[in-house]
Amino acid sequence: MADLTPSVDGGHREAPARPAETPAAGGVPAIELRGVTAGYDERAAVESVDLSIPAGSLVAIFGPNGGGKTTLLKLIAGLLQPWSGTVRVLGGAPSEVAHRIAYVPQAELVDWAFPVSVWDVAMMGRFARLGPLHQPGAADRAAVSGALDRVGMLGVATTQIGRLSGGQRRRAFLARAIAAEAELYLLDEPVTGVDVPTQEDLMDLLAAESAKGRTVVATTHDLAAASRHFERVVGVNRRIHADGPVSLLSDPDVLSRTYGGHVLVIGERGVLLDDAHHHDSERGSERHFHEPGPRR
Amino acid sequence: MTPLDAVLQPLGYAFFLRALVASTVVGLVCAVVGSYMVLRGLAFMGDALSHSAFPGVVAAYLLKGPFYLGAAIAAVGTALAIGWVTRRGRLRSDTTIGVLFAGMFALGVFLFSRIPNYVGDLFGFLFGEILGIGDADLLALTALAVIVLAVVAVFWKELLYSTFDPLGAAAAGLPVARLDYVLLAVIALTIVVSLQAVGIILVVAMLVTPAAIGQLLATSFGRLVAIAIAVGVVSPIAGLYLSYWLDAATGATIVLVETGLFILALALVSVRRRVPAKA
Secondary structure (H helix, E strand, O other): OOOOOOOOOOOOOOOOOOOOOOOOOOOOEEEEEEEEEEEEOOEEEEEEEEEEEEOOOEEEEEOOOOOOHHHHHHHHHOOOOOOEEEEEEOOEOHHHHHHHEEEEOOHHHOOOOOOOEHHHHHHHHHHHHHOOOOOOOHHHHHHHHHHHHHOOOHHHOOOEHHHOOHHHHHHHHHHHHHHOOOOEEEEEOOOOOOOHHHHHHHHHHHHHHHHOOOEEEEEOOOHHHHHHHOOEEEEEEOEEEEEEEHHHHHOHHHHHHHHOOOOEEOOOOEEOOOOOOOOOOOOOOOOOOOOOOOOO | OOHHHHHHHHHHOHHHHHHHHHHHHHHHHHHHHHHHHHHHOOHHHHHHHHHHHHHHHHHHHHHOOOHHHHHHHHHHHHHHHHHHHHHHOOOOHHHHHHHHHHHHHHHHHHHHHOOOOOOOOHHHHHHOOHHHOOHHHHHHHHHHHHHHHHHHHHHHHHHHHHHHOHHHHHHOOOOHHHHHHHHHHHHHHHHHHHHHHHHHHHHHHHHHHHHHHHHHHOOOHHHHHHHHHHHHHHHHHHHHHHHHHHOOOHHHHHHHHHHHHHHHHHHHHHHHHHOOOOO
């Protein structure tokens, strides 16, 4: 695993040296946020965020509900524009490199009754690069087939997504990211609501993608999962309160800073009581009209 | 009269043939566009846009302009306004729809009441006059239908992706906001195409019911659309004949056929659920 220096204050630092397995553009970070403040309506969800994530990293963003985890992910995905500061992803603005970004939404935001099969979902990963007028061809079918094979879902390719287990549902979306040949995977709460063996399977797949040089960033409020499976953690609660190796998660100071008062540390492993139940989602529960356009 | 005569005899009338062609085209376009609408939960939007077309229709009548142009300007304008107000304002889209649709319909009633010698066409506006459709109307309707189908053919993938997962689609670079507007405009045009067939009040059924039947019976988007098209094309034909034989209102009969098929599909699905497949 990478030898990362803890940088608890979230200040700027050099991208740490990565093992040779990472072919990414020599030292240029996959994600770089400078002085980013952003939010919904007039309420800032994150403030003055500086963050640099090297290519090929396997990063968990943790923090309390409403602390800005999803906001951070959406900024990186280009789904939300910063009020101030700059977001650079894979060497450009998110909208310039959108074809190389795959975003997997929270499972609860997906309409699982939607009449699409596992194959259809993975094929959507090809749509953006195809463009209007072009229909999926042999190369696209090969990519989808390969992606489904990679995540072990080829056998259920024709199954409607609502009939899948929680772990299979997430693997279908992961197949979409793989089929898209994305270089940056952004996943919102990928291991929430699935049992531990399923978590292990999913994380093995994500770790394999990261080992190939893909950058994987996932939000999670499951600290146990974060410490077991990720290389690096970023703690956010309006500001970045932790940024470094997973060992930060066993530092009571880091946890109490990130979670404010809502943390109770017992013994050597942090035990957490988080009573902040507001969510950092935008207002309403609209699904027909999407947020003010990130890409007009 | 033999059953065959009963089927063939009305075909001898040019008005019946025109109505048959027009209502089949309407059924097809409504089925395709409606498939996206039901998956996005836009049924109420469909109802709203058809009512919004009313002032356009009345204005066209008053100004002796083309019916389709007036209806299209009012419906597309309202569709885009709903999208815009929802994005800019802090209101839920159903609130915006409620305000704008009632306002537009009221404007239509207001304009209508100002027509000097209050013609008896209101019933036609509200419930359709498919049997009175002329050659020029049929041409205009078909041209609009071709435009709508062409737009959907070009953007079917993008519309599907942004309907299913707007966040994932936007992150991958699809212009989700613009696609929303494209879909709204397409819905508005489809309503304009359908107005003469079933009228303002019943258009929403043509849009939503075939797709709803598709959603009940299908597990893939392709099959949903296929079932919707089958229902959307067969119902107007059956409805036209039934209304001819029974001397009943045409638009209403077409809608009732679709409603009947929906109840049938619902029954089928609940029976299927009670008796699980052996597999």
